[in-house]
Amino acid sequence: MKSAIRFAINIAICYLLAYGIAKPLTMSLLAETTEKVQDNVAMFVGMVLFTLLNYVGQRFFAFKE
Structure with missing residues (x-):
């Protein structure tokens, strides 16, 4: 049960971080487009960030045992 809660927390944090970083970063870097x-x-960058953050979070937080 603890793993399921940590998994859900990890998903939520990764989602908020990945897409919260990707959108403003992409908008500033590609302002002319x-x-x-x-x-x-932004969607692509967010997906890449989410995947990386999710892997790290699951590896070292959600299922650390």
Whole structure:
């Protein structure tokens, strides 16, 4: 049961961090491009960040045993 709670917490934190970082970062770096390009790149960057953060979180927090 503890692992399930830690897993849910990990998913929520990873999601908030990944997409909270990706959107502003992409918007500032690609300010000259169209909104569609910015949104698509932000989604890609967010997915990559989420995957990396989720792996680390599950490896060292959710299922550390």
